[in-house]
Amino acid sequence: MGRAAVFDVDGTLVDTNHLHVTTWWEAFRQAGHHVEMHAIHRAVGLAAGDLITHVLGENQESDEVSALSAAHRALYGTYFDRLPALRGAGRLLRRLDREGWSVVLATSAGGSELSALRRAIDADDAITATASTDDVVAGKPAPEPVEYALELAGVPAGRAVFVGDTVWDMRAGTRAGVRCVGVLSGGIPRADLEAAGAEAIYRDPAHLLASLEESPLAADM
Incomplete structure (x- = not known):
């Protein structure tokens, strides 16, 4: 599966x-x-x-x-022509893709904004699908964006992990029934992310990538 x-x-x-x-x-x-x-x-x-x-x-x-x-x-x-990817973002997505994960984006961005974000990440070869604000009626913290992402991946909630940086992300993931991982790169305190449902917290994508084998995204999930 x-x-x-x-x-x-x-x-x-x-x-x-x-x-x-x-x-x-x-x-x-x-x-x-x-x-x-x-x-x-x-x-x-x-x-x-x-x-x-x-x-x-x-x-x-x-x-x-x-x-x-x-x-x-x-x-x-x-700012669309100079949005900065966070450290390790593209490498993290490519590593997960190589290890057999379906990588899906679930974002409040849409249209040209989403295109600019994807250019910044520069890892389209590793991204299976995208669930944007254009695809759902209710955005985060409602579970619909995450649920739609799972539908696109063809994967049940028990076989998915959601990574985000805000309380809204953690609430959406928790309501969708998936395991949630938080990153501190968005500026939200660790305690707030944990209270909203984060199972594990990392500084940024590079830290998650370096810790992957001990994280909820371990290859033997």
């Missing part, structure tokens, strides 16, 4: 969380909302509409949500 290694992308494979914080902060500022960056950081990993609601509250007009989302896309898009 196959195995699936499901990966979040922002903050997990590509070093983009703080770019998101900065560009969301500027989008909010331009719209007259003065919010603290730490509040935005805690919301990174949610789909755009959910992030806006999390930061500003429930009472936002749909036109404002659309305008804020568009402003963030435009600001963040200026």
